[in-house]
Amino acid sequence: MKTRYDAIVIGAGPAGLACSAEMAARGLEVALLDEQANPGGQIYRNISKASPKQHAILGEDYSAGMELISVFKEAPVEYFPQTRVWQAEPNGDVFFSRNGGSTKVSGDYLVLSTGAMERPVPFPGWTLPGVMTCGGMSNLFKDSSLSPIEPVVLAGSGPLLWLVAEHLFALEAPVAAILDTTPQTQIFPAFKHMPRALRRFGFLLKGVKMIAEVQITALKRKVPIYRGVKDLCAEGRDRLERVQATRGKKELSFEATTLLVSEGIIPNTSLLRQVGCAHTWDPVQRFWHPDVTVDGRTNLPAVFVAGDGNFVHGAKAAEFKGRLTALTIALEMHRISRTEYLELSAPVRRQLDRELFPRPFIDAMYAPRKDLYSLADETIVCRCEGVTAGRIRALVEEGYADHNEIKAMIRCGMGPCQGRMCSSAVFELIAGHSNIPPREIRQHRLRPPIKPVSLGELANANIGGPDES
Amino acid sequence: MKADVLIAGGGIMGCATAIELARKGKSVIIFEKDVPGRHASGNNSGGVRCQGRDVREIPLAVEARKMWDHHASSVNSDCGFYVSPRLRLAESDAEMEVLEKRCAKLKSMGYDHEVMVDKEEVSRLSPNVTEHVVGGLACYTDGLANPMLTSKAYAAAAERQGVTILPHTRVIEAQTTSGGFRVKTSSGKEYEGEVLVNGTGAWAGRFSEMLGDPLPVFAAAPTMMVTDRLPGLMNGTSLGLTGRLLGLMAANNGTVIVGGGYRSPFDLEKEKIWVDPLQMCTASKIMIEILPKLKDAQMIRCWTAFEGHLKDKVPVVGESVKVPGLFHVCGFSAHGFQLAPMMGRVMSQVIMGREPELSLHDFRPDRFVEAK
Incomplete structure (x- = not known):
């Protein structure tokens, strides 16, 4: 590895792969750093090693990633898998650990394509072993062909819930129930986005078909599907034994050893916030996303953000965003002319626009429901430190409206995950119990290392003194 | 608005001083540019130690250590303190x-x-x-405490004693008057007081300069x-x-x-x-x-977090020689946290015109002038 590159890309999902390959094709020296062992990110996780059976179950949307991988593999990108980035700086310095040591590498440009994560939503019992996210289950299958052999309940809202249900049915997993928590009235505000969404009729149809097929299979296998479900609760002594919920006045209870939840996808902004990208609050999706232009520019001149990390738009859109970002950087570095840039970027922009037609509809349809964070006092919010919603709410009611202060007082967000799992909920508790508009609430600060790094790796460092350049 | 004592800085030193003064019947207003405990007071490593401390501070530190056992009654919170040798x-x-x-x-x-x-x-x-x-x-007998809990407990105790704490209020101008001091804040208001206390931590050098009594306090993080x-x-x-x-x-x-x-x-x-x-x-x-x-x-x-340092690594505590009525309590050079309860006590004594119960000679504000 060199100590300096034209551009360093962090994250080997669709955006990072497309971006690094495109930049390399334009003559830039590019390093791609990724935490996983194989390229693909979450969506195309392990794709180059997956078996035909895995491909068959995961379907054409997964296998579609093969083309991206093969373009990437042809491109002269220096690829560093199993590399954990724990700090990045606006000047392009990146610090990471790999092979038991720590290293610094610098880029004229940084592209942060750290993707999205599942929205962590606390509910009673969510810390019990046996409770995990739909995405987590999907990863287990992509990595190791694992699937549940004991009763499993799926609960939540959004496309991922149905996608994972489809996979589990294909795998003959013993699905005990599907609990859809989407409020049944949510379709109405979504309707106004329908005309635009219909411009991608095929895409919509695919989604509708997937849900319909899951419903048909469920009917055949006598798996109950409930809509408008509330009060989800995981119960058990040392691990999950039972899933309970309500639907209207009806109380639901299912024996299960696995509960898969999904409450939507939010940008994974840890590294973006640590490096200092400015963020904006989205009142519909109720998440913070970085202020990014369509070509990936942030408030920091050397830092670009591509993919779902700027706003959750899905894998294909991420790929296009990655390419646009690459072309912009190539233009800035004078590797392509203005004319070439316009010629090359115009079709990508069109493809991206087309990809985004259905998003407002999907976003409105699966917007986080109003009572998503109506947490009971005893519900644990911070898993690392065992801090309950009641303790946080009590401080907010006393007038504390800054997660950083609340953290220093009662430790929520102080554990190894550095608030990745609790900051959304703490933010909502502050928004819901103070008079401060969400966009004015101070965000939880992220400090290096953004991922835990062992002292051995830090001690075994090759990060040099002051920069040579 | 008027008060007997105006304090710049809502950190633990300012609040400790305010608590003691209010107990002795003084009216006090604290100006805090952010919120109490935003920097060194609330975000230090929590060490409550005598060990390794500059010997000039030992008499104060030993007395302060005793006070750490009684925070539950003095500020209604144990401040998360426990003994860790x-x-x-x-x-x-x-x-x-x-x-x-x-x-x-x-x-x-x-x-x-x-x-x-x-x-x-x-x-x-x-x-x-x-x-x-x-x-x-x-x-x-050394120990550890939770700095944020401590800072908030001190601020809350001060308010219970009748002290006015103005958060998000920065002192932008300060000058002497015939009867003491006039202070203008970022909220556009003016305040008058007989005594002005400089408890502004990392910003103490700049604050003292505004009053014509520059201290060589420098910031570190x-x-x-x-x-x-x-x-x-x-x-x-x-x-x-x-x-x-x-x-x-x-x-x-x-x-x-x-x-x-x-x-x-x-x-x-x-x-x-x-x-x-x-x-x-x-x-x-x-x-x-x-x-x-x-x-x-x-x-x-x-x-x-930001903290204020001095070259000789001990704080400035006491009345300015150049500007009578201006009292400094700053420059704790990374080891002020443990001393806070004791600082409240001696500061209130010197502000009330009494002899402090322990000598503050080593911390006198004009020691740097003498050195030149």
Whole structure:
């Protein structure tokens, strides 16, 4: 590895792969750093090693990633898998650990394509072993062909819930129930986005078909599907034994050893916030996303953000965003002319626009429901430190409206995950119990290392003194 | 608006001073540019230690230590305080001599809170400490507290005593008048008081300059770090070194808090601090040398805050010679937290015109002028 590159890309999902390959094709020296062992990110996780059976179950949307991988593999990108980035700086310095040591590498440009994560939503019992996210289950299958052999309940809202249900049915997993928590009235505000969404009729149809097929299979296998479900609760002594919920006045209870939840996808902004990208609050999706232009520019001149990390738009859109970002950087570095840039970027922009037609509809349809964070006092919010919603709410009611202060007082967000799992909920508790508009609430600060790094790796460092350049 | 005493800075020193003054019947207003405990007061590493402290501060620190046992009654909160013996390790015979000298000096002053310990006692106190350590100096009564809880408890106690704390209110102008001081704040209001207290931490140099009594306080931003939970590894004993930079606090939740004077680059104007990863690497190296079992521990976070320093590493406490009525309580040079309760007491004494119960001669504001 060199100590300096034209551009360093962090994250080997669709955006990072497309971006690094495109930049390399334009003559830039590019390093791609990724935490996983194989390229693909979450969506195309392990794709180059997956078996035909895995491909068959995961379907054409997964296998579609093969083309991206093969373009990437042809491109002269220096690829560093199993590399954990724990700090990045606006000047392009990146610090990471790999092979038991720590290293610094610098880029004229940084592209942060750290993707999205599942929205962590606390509910009673969510810390019990046996409770995990739909995405987590999907990863287990992509990595190791694992699937549940004991009763499993799926609960939540959004496309991922149905996608994972489809996979589990294909795998003959013993699905005990599907609990859809989407409020049944949510379709109405979504309707106004329908005309635009219909411009991608095929895409919509695919989604509708997937849900319909899951419903048909469920009917055949006598798996109950409930809509408008509330009060989800995981119960058990040392691990999950039972899933309970309500639907209207009806109380639901299912024996299960696995509960898969999904409450939507939010940008994974840890590294973006640590490096200092400015963020904006989205009142519909109720998440913070970085202020990014369509070509990936942030408030920091050397830092670009591509993919779902700027706003959750899905894998294909991420790929296009990655390419646009690459072309912009190539233009800035004078590797392509203005004319070439316009010629090359115009079709990508069109493809991206087309990809985004259905998003407002999907976003409105699966917007986080109003009572998503109506947490009971005893519900644990911070898993690392065992801090309950009641303790946080009590401080907010006393007038504390800054997660950083609340953290220093009662430790929520102080554990190894550095608030990745609790900051959304703490933010909502502050928004819901103070008079401060969400966009004015101070965000939880992220400090290096953004991922835990062992002292051995830090001690075994090759990060040099002051920069040579 | 008028008050007997105006205090700039809602940190722990300003609040401690305010509490004592209010108890003695003075009306007090505190101006805080952010919120109480935003910087060093609320975000230090939580060490409540006499061990290793500059001997000039020892008399105050020993008295302050007693007060830490009574916070539940004095400020309605135990401030998260608990005892964690502090052990300063000697890695060579030469370092052992340094510690012996200190111990003898303390004895000559009449203090016995720090005692020399041999290798055997070191391994009893901290069984995972590496072989090459030859002995140490221990203070069994030292402890740790939660700085944010402490800062908030002090602010709340001050308010209960009738003190007015104005958060998000910065002093933008301050001048002397015939009857004392007039202060203009960022909220556009003016306040008058007979006495003005400078408890502005990292900003104390600038604040004192505004009043024509410049102090050579400079800002620094220490890097503090914390590991994941490592139950039993520290055995409840906090560690320091004699010849190298390192302070390891044995938090009662099992994490190890790392301090000891690692500094981060910063911009005081923009109030921005960067974490320099080289510091994390250097600290990790030394930590593993002292406690080899730390090799597989995880560093989970760094944090920083602004604090005020002075060249001679002890604070400025007392009345300005140039500007009568202006009292400084600043420049604690990374070790003010433990002293806070005592500072409230002596500050209230000098502000009320009395002789302080312990000498503040070593901390007099004009000592730098004399030095020239």
